[in-house]
Amino acid sequence: MTWRATVLTLFPEMFPGALGLSLAGKALNDGKWALDTVDIRNFATDKHRSVDDTPAGGGAGMVMRADIAASAIDAARANAEPGTPALYLSPRGTPLTQARAHRLAQGPGVLLLCGRFEGIDQRVLEAREIEEFSIGDYVLSGGELAAQVLIDACVRLLPGVAGNHGSLAEESFASGLLEYPHYTKPRDWEGRPIPEVLLSGDHQKIAEWRRQQAEALTKSRRPDLWEKRGKSKS
Structure with missing residues (x-):
């Protein structure tokens, strides 16, 4: 259907x-x-x-x-x-x-x-x-x-519309948090380098950094979401 x-x-x-x-x-x-x-x-x-x-x-x-x-x-x-x-x-x-x-x-x-x-x-x-x-x-x-x-x-959530289902799972609101920041080439742009942890190849550290960034953004920009997330875990 x-x-x-x-x-x-x-x-x-x-x-x-x-x-x-x-x-x-x-x-x-x-x-x-x-x-x-x-x-x-x-x-x-x-x-x-x-x-x-x-x-x-x-x-x-x-x-x-x-x-x-x-x-x-x-x-x-x-x-x-x-x-x-x-x-x-x-x-x-x-x-x-x-x-x-x-x-x-x-x-x-x-x-x-x-x-x-x-x-x-x-x-x-x-x-x-x-x-x-x-x-x-x-x-x-x-x-x-x-x-x-x-x-x-x-x-965009229908099967086969968005090619990467992983990106849908990580985007804003999917886990009750705003999405973490993204970076790509060049490695240094106008004196602003990509955070070193993203270039480390350590997937565990990268995942932790992204989680921390998502939590910090949500807490500062959307305290209503942060509060709701806290209540859902209590």
Whole structure:
């Protein structure tokens, strides 16, 4: 079964975008994953193909209508594999983590609802059991770029996409730590040499140095991760 990403959006022309390049793009061309887009405007019921209306209770902006969003979701689900999670990209959603990306990559795929305007009528999120997901504590113009981030995080974990599984195991967040620093030739650059331990050939010392670097970086830059790691070991 091919892992499939289905994106519900007002701007299907934004896809594949960055997903058509590099590892994800090659894997897409090779059939290691599949991408579908659903144009939400196709489910509008008026001649203007309008999908939004003014917010109940007043306020700025517009809100995507529940009936139109629901029609698009139902159509997409009818063509999706059973058990495909439906996610709404939203800054108020559950933060995307590497662990969750792994779980999503192990499933049949994802169905992603991209918001615009001020958001989507809350009733459709509840009625269709759509989980809200966030890629960070900031606001974008819409969910399309966030959807591409989530898809890329999953696709690179699929079998045969990233050539070196060892690198996946050692990268940031795989062990609850940020990744250690990397170096390559030249041996000395602008008076900055490669750390001698990396040139020693002693694999045990290199592994220990990398672990210490990863711990130090995590402790200084992401104390939240460091604290969580400490609790998981206690």
